[in-house]
Amino acid sequence: MLINPYTKEAYDFSPIDLCDNRLINPKVKNLYEKHKGTCERYLTSVFSADSKIHRYYVYSWFTKAEPKRYFYVGKGAGKRWQHIISDINKYKNGKHNIRFQRYSQIEEHCGIDHEILIDGLTEYEALIYEECQKLEYLKNGEILLNIEGIPSEYALHDWEGERAATPSLQKSPFFTRYLEDLGNPYFDLVTGEDLTRTYIYPYFVDEFNPKVIEDKAIITKWLEVNGAKVYRAISTRTKSVIVQGVLRYDRYVEYRNKGMKIFSSKDVISYIVSRHTAK
Secondary structure, eight states: OEEOTTTOOEESOOOOOTTTTSOOOHHHHHHHHHHTTTGGGGOTTGGGSOOSOOOEEEEEEEESSSSOOEEEEEEESTTGGGHHHHHHHHHHTTOOOHHHHHHHHHHHHHOEEEEEEEEEEOHHHHHHHHHHHHHHHHHTTOOOOOOTTOOTTTSOOOSSOOOOSSOEEOOOHHHHHHSOOOOSOOOOOOOTGGGSEEEEEOOTTTTTOHHHHHHHHHHHHHHHHTTOEEESSOOTTOOEEEESSEEOHHHHHHHHHTTOEEEEHHHHHHHHHHHHHHO
């Protein structure tokens, strides 16, 4: 059986009735019946979970702004629900993690709170209810920051490391729903002035692709010959960012807010060729 390491979704999996011949909390069973046939592929390890001790609960986090918008569902015992607060503090103390960052962004923009959806469950019941509640929220239009147990059609495909045939700017539904929406992202028209102080955004996935290496070499050499400053990291003096792969929307917003131009490496190479032809 193949299992996606991120979503924990199992392939070539024949689902069975998880509540059959078991004493299951009625609320768990009712929600399970709504998502039966879908949730099982994310619950392949449920049979190893404790089914006797009733100490688990399922919780959710949501925005304080109306209408209430849910962004995370989890299960746990004790004070497990507090991990969102802990993750936000880790991010504010310098730990780089995109999910920690997004929890923090939502908190700063509209405030967040949590609720215990159901309590007094066994671990077996909690695993089932947690997964079914994720599917319930997604079906109702919520956007969850969970990774595990999220069907591909609902997953946020804007984490670091996406591939693209050409330079791309990625619009994230996360921003549209929770934060400032700057509209559809776009590349700027390349100008020589804005290339004088630039930063080449790393292509995290295909950095060793021969075409990626060749294009970067062409751009870097031309910039060097023309006396441009190429920064190793974003600086307050950076005028532009050159994108070879996929630029996440949160980065796009960050760079736009700093007044930087955003160029496609393809457009930069076309600009270089046109300058060379003009000579």
